[in-house]
Amino acid sequence: MKKIINSIIVFSTLAALFLTGCGSAPKSSDGRLKALTSTTFLADITRNIAGDRISVDSLLPVGADPHAYQAAPSDVAKIAESNLLILNGLEYEHFIEPLLENAGGEKLMIEATAGLSPREDAGSIDPHMWLDPNLVVTYVENIRDGLIQIDAGGAEIYTANADAYIAQLKELDQWIVEQVNTIPVERRLLVTNHEAVGYFAERYGFEVVGAVIPSMSTDAGTSAKGLAALIEQVKAAGAPAIFLGEVENPDLANQIASETNVKVVDNLYLESLTDGAPAATYIDMMKHNVIQIVKALK
């Protein structure tokens, strides 16, 4: 609880600092305002709302793991040149505060998860809300409102685009429900490398058996005792597979697989899009992941 309160204070202080004087920051070379998102799937979601009216970029490149991200000096310039900064929030962007201090200037900063109630486990907040498309509806509304704040003239466009994208998210949700329905109920079991799929599991009726790294970040460790306990849990539950994000180290999962009867599925995209297929957009990323999960559990 203490951690949540700290985070709210930190972010509200930052928001207050950066809320004033928007519009004074530089524009892109083609004269458009610039939105900068922390990561690739937020950039795709934002592009769907902004259309061509605002230039949208991601601070992190494709394939970067935000949990383990080490900021580059050029990141400061990117932030300084943006009019709107869009974060996931919930401590996902642990790298952002020193960058903000160095970038200076005044800009609007929003958190896509603002207003949502996060899952909490042992004092840690789970940032992975984007893995439930229903929660992404709130992301879209927050981003739409942020865009309108820096560019009121585009309000009608952003509102229409947001409505159209929300309709696509609802279709995606229905599609996932149908796919998951093809998995026998007793096999709807998820073992992951780190604790990333809590919201997804909650929405679509999976039981989370455990995680190789018992943390909501990839940037944490595990113990021999923890691994031994997970092996017992996997055996007891009869979990068919361990799922890993593409950026994660598969060594421990492979070790567990060798001691149990599970397969390792190491091509999910949980924290980043890909250049082109299979996860070129947020919606493609979700579909790809669901197809891999269904294939492994069916």
Ligand SMILES: [Zn+2]
């Ligand atoms: Zn994660």
